[in-house]
Amino acid sequence: MRLLWWPCSRRWTTNRSSCCWSPASGSPIRSRWRRVWPVVPTGRDPSYLVVALTGPVLVGYVDVTVLPFTRARRSGYVVAGVRADHAGRGLGRALMESAIREAGSRGMGRLELTVMEHNHRALGLYLRCGFQVEGLRRAALDVHGRRVSEYYMGLLLD
Template sequence: MSLSAANLLSMGPPSLTIRPAQPRDAATLLKLQLALDEESEFMLLDRGERADDPAEVRARLQAIADGVDYSFVLLAEYEGGLVGYIDVAVLPYARSRRTGYVVMGVASDAQGKGIGKALLAEATQYGAGLGLRRLELTVMTYNHSAIGLYLASGFQVEGLRAASIDHGGIAVDEYYMGLLLSPESWEN
């Protein structure tokens, strides 16, 4: 599936490119993920918890490219560098294959430029094109900027996951959020 250049330009800064991740992107994607783990208190993995072997990332991206894994990963490149990603994980089972679980991250120095919004918009279109009916995610209740972004992108709060995260010994609640995709994608 190709991404529309016209859509990209209207959704973010002119020097922003969003594209599907390829197996050759594994080391660069992992480097970004490790940097996000270091700089953000909002990523699920803490410093040092993520495996630092790009072979694992490459194997997953290859499985996606081969159609064995129904998930997809989109990368945001801005001013020549990788600054963000969105990973939409799809379970392989027939009953759950129409739902994608979203994890995303944007480097702190690239935030506030429309990159997160562009990633979500492209993931929505891309997912609908693959026949997904729904995207869902969790977000810590005190991550107000992310919640605002998700709400502005059409997600709705569907529930509260009380004390679902342990952040430095403190129990943190998360919102469970979802977005129903266009009914046209339901027939794929």
């Protein structure tokens, strides 16, 4: 086991024996990156994190957070990121597909996320992964003193 600490109140652990394997299907994730690790939280929190490492360097992640309320336990909120110097190489798609498979294996019925409307690269990725635009949050963010709208997107897994 390797312990990874993130700037949040949760402690995450990873199982080295599952590195480079998709937890849902048991099949290897074939990519140019050395490791795509499904990181499993300790305790009963169903939230999880998938990370991509090149050597010791974190180059991408998908964090799926599940609210602790009974009614919300089958929905996960997705936050994803890939380092700029690794963009456009398929890493985001590999991470997102792994996170979607893991959600299905955990019995989740829905994933949701938001994306700024000017982020065409991320919007295209999410659409290719099966997410659909469900709404527009007008002027939801303040980015460098400018109001920015964001799309609300969802993916039904059932």
